[in-house]
Amino acid sequence: MPYPIRSGSLDRRQALLGMTALALMPWRESKADTSEESATWLAKFPALERQFNDAMATLDEWGGQAQTSLSDYDALFEAVRSKAGAYWSEVKLSQPKRLVAYDQAYRSRAEIDFEHGAVIIETLDTHASTDALVELIKRTLSTPVDDPSVDQGQLSRKKRDGIQGLLKGQVVDQEGRNVRFAWRTDRYAKWLATHRVETERQANGKKVLKVNIPLSKNHLGVRAKQFMPSVEKASRHHKVDPALIMAIISTESSFNPYAVSHIPAFGLMQIVPRTAGKDVFHRVYKRTGMPSKTFLFDPRKNIDAGTAYLALLDTVYLKGIRNPKSRRWCVIAAYNGGAGNVFKAFGGGRSSALARINALSAQAVYQHLRTRHPAGETRRYVLKVGKAHQRFKPLV
Numbered sequence: 001m002p003y004p005i006r007s008g009s010l011d012r013r014q015a016l017l018g019m020t021a022l023a024l025m026p027w028r029e030s031k032a033d034t035s036e037e038s039a040t041w042l043a044k045f046p047a048l049e050r051q052f053n054d055a056m057a058t059l060d061e062w063g064g065q066a067q068t069s070l071s072d073y074d075a076l077f078e079a080v081r082s083k084a085g086a087y088w089s090e091v092k093l094s095q096p097k098r099l100v101a102y103d104q105a106y107r108s109r110a111e112i113d114f115e116h117g118a119v120i121i122e123t124l125d126t127h128a129s130t131d132a133l134v135e136l137i138k139r140t141l142s143t144p145v146d147d148p149s150v151d152q153g154q155l156s157r158k159k160r161d162g163i164q165g166l167l168k169g170q171v172v173d174q175e176g177r178n179v180r181f182a183w184r185t186d187r188y189a190k191w192l193a194t195h196r197v198e199t200e201r202q203a204n205g206k207k208v209l210k211v212n213i214p215l216s217k218n219h220l221g222v223r224a225k226q227f228m229p230s231v232e233k234a235s236r237h238h239k240v241d242p243a244l245i246m247a248i249i250s251t252e253s254s255f256n257p258y259a260v261s262h263i264p265a266f267g268l269m270q271i272v273p274r275t276a277g278k279d280v281f282h283r284v285y286k287r288t289g290m291p292s293k294t295f296l297f298d299p300r301k302n303i304d305a306g307t308a309y310l311a312l313l314d315t316v317y318l319k320g321i322r323n324p325k326s327r328r329w330c331v332i333a334a335y336n337g338g339a340g341n342v343f344k345a346f347g348g349g350r351s352s353a354l355a356r357i358n359a360l361s362a363q364a365v366y367q368h369l370r371t372r373h374p375a376g377e378t379r380r381y382v383l384k385v386g387k388a389h390q391r392f393k394p395l396v
Contacts, residue, residue: 001096001252001265002276002309002335080153084109087124089203094153096252096259096270101143101155103136110140110155112167114223114254117215119167126199126207133193137211138185141167145226150258151297166257168226170219178216223255224392227268230300232396234307238284240314242396244328245269245307247388248335251381257299266296269306276309283316284308313339320354325362332385333369337378345373 077093084091084106092100097115102108108123121140125132142160143150150156162182163171171179173188174195198210216222224246231249235242252270253259265272271280271291278290285308296302313331317339321327330342343353345368357365366382373379 001261001263001270002272002306077153080106087206089206094258094260096261096265097254097256099143099150099256099258101140101150101153103155108136108155110136110143112140112143112256114220114256117170117217117219119213119215121211121213123209124206126209128209130190130193133197133209133211134186134189137189137192137213141171141179141185141189141213143167145257146298148294148297151293166223166226167215169222170215171213172216220250220254221395224250224395227255227257227299227303228396230303231307233300234304235396237304238307238311240307240310241328243389243392244310244332244385245303246392246396247385248306248310248332249303250388250392251384257302258297266293267302267306268299269302269309271296271302271305271309277305279312280305280308283312310335318342320350320358322358323362323365326357326360326365329362329366329369329382329386330357333373333378333382336381337373337375341374341378342369345369 080093080102081091084102087107088109092109092111094100097113099110099112099114101110107125108121111120111122112118113120119140121136123133123136128136139155141163142158142165143156144158144160144165147156147158162180162185164180168180169178171188173179173184174191177184179185179188192211192213196211196213198212200208200210202208227249228246231242231245234240235245249255249268253268255268257268259268259270260266261270263270263272271277273290273292273296277296281287281290291301291305296305310331313334314327318327318330318334321330330339333345334342343350346353346356348356360368366386369382370379373382
C-alpha cells in the first residue's frame with residue numbers, strides 16, 4: 001500500500017526532523033522537571049532549536065491524523081466486533097485479500113479468500129433447513145462488486161439472478177461447468193447444501209455448520225478482467241503503464257474491491273486516505289480534504305486515485321531518476337515504503353541518492369532495492385510486483 005507517512009504535509013525534510021526530535025525525546029522527558037535548564041541549553045543552538053520545534057509540531061500533527069485514521073478503521077468494524085463477539089469465539093474481520101461478511105443476526109458469515117481462491121460459509125444455526133443453507137450459499141456467491149453494506153462487513157441484501165457480480169466466471173460446479181445463470185446457481189447451491197456441509201466446534205464448544213467452496217483455478221485472471229476497463233482508462237489519463245497498475249492491484253488486494261487493512265488503507269490499490277489519498281486530492285484533483293472510505297471502496301475511483309499516485313511518484317517525487325526502468329523499480333518501492341526510504345536505501349540525501357541511482361543499471365537498481373532497502377516488507381514487495389508485472393504485460 002502507499003507509504004502511510006507520505007503526504008503533502010509530511011515531506012522528507014520533516015521526516016528527518018522527526019527523527020531528530022525522537023532522538024531528543026528521552027532527553028526532554030528526563031529533564032521535564034528542569035524545563036528552564038532545557039530551554040537554556042537548547043537556546044544555545046538556534047538552528048537546532050528551530051528544527052526541534054518544527055519537528056515536534058510535525059509529529060504532533062501526524063500523530064493526530066494517525067489516531068483519527070485508526071479510529072476510522074475501528075469504527076468501520078465496531079458493530080462486527082461487538083455483535084459477532086457474542087456468538088463467535090473467533091471474530092473474523094476483512095483484510096486486504098480476504099472479505100468477511102456477516103448476516104444481520106451475526107450468526108452466519110461468509111469468507112472469500114481472494115488470494116487462494118476459496119469461499120468458506122459458516123453458520124451457528126445448526127438446525128438450519130437445507131433451503132436456508134441454499135439461500136446463504138447463493139447470497140454469498142452473488143456478492144456484487146460494489147455494495148455499501150458489504151463495505152460495513154454485512155452480507156449483501158441485493159437480489160441477484162445467478163452469479164453476475166464479484167465472483168462471476170470463478171465458480172465451477174460439481175460437473176466442472178461454469179456457474180453463472182440462476183438455474184445452475186440454484187442447482188449447485190442445493191448440491192453443496194446436501195453433500196458438502198461439515199460440522200465443527202468452536203473453542204467455546206458451540207457447533208458450526210461449514211461449507212467450503214473452491215474457486216476456479218484461473219479465478220485471479222478472471223476477476224482481474226472485470227477491472228481492466230477502469231485500469232485502461234486511468235492508464236491513459238495519468239500516463240502510467242497499465243501492466244504496472246494491474247500488478248500493484250494484484251499484489252495489494254488480489255482484486256478485492258472491499259480490501260481493508262488496519263493502517264487503515266481501503267480498496268483495490270490499498271490507498272491510505274490521509275497520506276496518498278490526500279496527496280492525490282491536493283496535487284492531482286485540486287480538491288481540499290481527502291478521500292472517504294466510500295470513495296475508495298468505489299473500484300473506478302480507487303483505481304484512478306492509485307494510478308494518480310503512481311504518476312506523482314514517477315513525475316514528481318522520483319523525477320530525477322533518468323533511466324525509466326530504474327525509475328519504475330523505485331516507484332514500486334516508493335508505493336509501498338515511501339520515496340524517502342528509496343533515497344535512504346541508496347545512502348545520503350536526495351541528491352546523493354539520485355546520483356548513485358543514475359550511475360547504476362536498471363538491474364543493479366532492482367538488486368539494490370531487493371537487498372539494501374531498509375524495510376524487509378518493501379524488499380519483498382518489489383519482487384512480488386515485479387513478477388506480477390511480467391504476468392500482466394501480455395494481457396494489456
